[in-house]
Amino acid sequence: MWGVVPKVMWSAWTPAADDNTILLALRPFLAERGDVKVLVEPGVGDRWSPKLARIYGLVRHPTLDSSLGMAGVTPDSITHVIGTHAHWDHVGAWVVRRDGRLEPRFPRAQHYLPRIELDVARAADAVRAASYRAEDVEVIESAGILTTLTGNTEVLPGLRVHVLGGHSDGVAVVTFDEDGDDGAIFWSDVVPTAHHVQPPYIMAYDLDVARSYAVRSEWLERAAERGWTGCFYHDVDNAFGRVRREGKRFAVDVV
Ligand SMILES: [Zn+2]
Numbered sequence: 627m628w629g630v631v632p633k634v635m636w637s638a639w640t641p642a643a644d645d646n647t648i649l650l651a652l653r654p655f656l657a658e659r660g661d662v663k664v665l666v667e668p669g670v671g672d673r674w675s676p677k678l679a680r681i682y683g684l685v686r687h688p689t690l691d692s693s694l695g696m697a698g699v700t701p702d703s704i705t706h707v708i709g710t711h712a713h714w715d716h717v718g719a720w721v722v723r724r725d726g727r728l729e730p731r732f733p734r735a736q737h738y739l740p741r742i743e744l745d746v747a748r749a750a751d752a753v754r755a756a757s758y759r760a761e762d763v764e765v766i767e768s769a770g771i772l773t774t775l776t777g778n779t780e781v782l783p784g785l786r787v788h789v790l791g792g793h794s795d796g797v798a799v800v801t802f803d804e805d806g807d808d809g810a811i812f813w814s815d816v817v818p819t820a821h822h823v824q825p826p827y828i829m830a831y832d833l834d835v836a837r838s839y840a841v842r843s844e845w846l847e848r849a850a851e852r853g854w855t856g857c858f859y860h861d862v863d864n865a866f867g868r869v870r871r872e873g874k875r876f877a878v879d880v881v
Pocket of ligand 1: 713715716815860
């Protein structure tokens with residue numbers, strides 16, 4: 627998660643356990659406007675063997691259903707599901723196994739994903755294979771509830787998906803009311819935690835480091851200029867934070 631950042635720095639922000647792992651969140655975000663209920667990145671899902679769950683240290687509480695319940699939402703009332711890229715820790719919960727069959731977890735929702743992420747998930751090469759499972763997206767596509775995206779798309783009024791790349795071939799950020807006074811951005815793995823707001827703090831997972839650097843520089847600057855509230859998917863302590871300029875660096879005010 628910290629790439630070239632020295633441990634003496636990152637261990638102050640994300641303390642390491644004895645096995646050098648750090649605690650990360652898998653935090654879905656819900657956006658509501660009347661009957662429109664948008665779920666951004668429903669998380670890792672429950673199709674995990676005990677062995678893999680142990681390797682990744684998956685702790686599944688609260689569950690997605692219990693979190694939705696606390697927000698007063700049922701899975702069937704979700705109208706839109708947005709995936710910023712098809713890594714299994716972001717779209718694993720798109721699909722559920724019922725009576726031995728794989729089915730969409732949100733059958734009434736239209737799902738959105740960058741086009742290239744669908745292509746890559748279906749035919750991942752050796753470099754990408756560990757991060758993708760074809761079934762996560764193929765079940766949704768076969769059900770006829772997948773829309774693929776390129777470039778910059780207004781999926782709903784005021785909600786845009788910007789396909790950027792860098793971390794993965796087509797990782798996207800999602801903006802909410804970006805031209806308004808109270809805009810927000812879901813950073814996905816472009817900025818996975820509130821501590822990753824310096825452009826060189828690039829994860830070792832990232833496929834194209836130069837592209838990541840360019841994308842992160844451009845979008846951190848934009849978020850700081852516009853005062854957007856940032857939503858952090860992997861940050862255990864900070865769900866929301868506003869990026870601002872502090873001299874040559876960026877800083878975050880947690881909100
Ligand atoms: Zn991730």
